[in-house]
Amino acid sequence: MCNTRPCLKLEIEDPIASFRAAINENPKNISYTNNSGLTSRTMALNAKCWHPNRHLTISFLDNPPASLKEAIKTHIWEWADYVSLTFSFIDNKDAVIRIKTDTTQNASQIGTDALTIAAGKPTMFIYARPGEADFRTVVLHEFGHALGLHHEHLHPDANIPWNKPKVYQAYAEKWGMDKESVDLNIFTPINEATTMTPYDPTSIMHYPVEKELTDGKFEVPMNTEISWEDKRIAAYFYPIEIPDGGSCESP
Incomplete structure (x- = not known):
């Protein structure tokens, strides 16, 4: 089984505050529909995208070593080429x-949900450390959440043929996850109110899927790069202006 600690969903305590934060930040969060042909995984009842030209400030809450800070910064900056933020x-x-590294989890609020978290409290958790094989992947994944992306394995069209009893057992033994947590993080599709982008098994936002947990029927490795579809979605919601006054919505 994969040795990378799974990224777990952070529950929102106040859905109304989540909705208001999203709409106040970017009114288009309620208007992205299948009319565009590119509504997305980022959306539940509303998207949680930042205003396209927003400046995002980022800080560390627990004064981690300089080497850890710089490593996290380096991988966060990889997203900058694909967004106007x-x-x-x-x-x-x-x-x-606000990033907390003194933690036992990898997780992040989704996009504008970060605005619902009290000042001084973390909006992202990074347990992984430089030198670990999947450190870069974890940072790219968590910052993908910060940009508004959900877990891709929960796309309604994924239809992953999980052997549920094996998954419950494996995640309990490896990560101490109970049935409720496994159901929420692995088996419960995103309940989208709109048409979505196609399912992308190559997305940086996809959990690895071990063949033994699908009885050999399906497998997704640990994706280590921002996929073409990830870049396309990022460029759509955060279009980059080009010199002739247009915008680049596709990498």
Whole structure:
């Protein structure tokens, strides 16, 4: 079984506050529909995308070693080529994105849900460390959540042929996850109100799927790169202006 600690969904305590934060930040979060041909995994009843030209400040809450900070920064910056957002890392603990590294989990709020978290509290958790095989993958994945992307294995069209008893047992033994947590994080599709982009098994947002947990019928490796479809979605919601006054919505 994969040795990377799974990224677990962070529950929102106040769905109304989540909705208001999304719409106040970017009114288009309620208007993205299948009319565009590109509504997405980022959407539940509403999307949680930042305003396309938003400047996101990012800070660390627990003063990690400089080497860890720099490694996390390096991989977060990899997303910058595909979005019109700008990023800066600040020492102020009231940044928009607040990372906690003294933790036992890898997780992040989805997009604008970060605005519902009290000042000084973490919006992202990174347990992985440089030197671990999947450190870069974890950082790319968690910041994908911060941009508004959900877990791709929960796409309604994924139809992964899980052997559920094997999954319950494996995740309990390896990660101490109970049945409720496994159901939420692995088996419960995103309940989209709109048409979505095609299922992308190559997405950086996809859980690895071990062949033994599908009785040999299906497998997805640990994806280590931002996929073409990830880039396309990022460029659509955060279009990059080009010199002639247009925008680049597809990488």
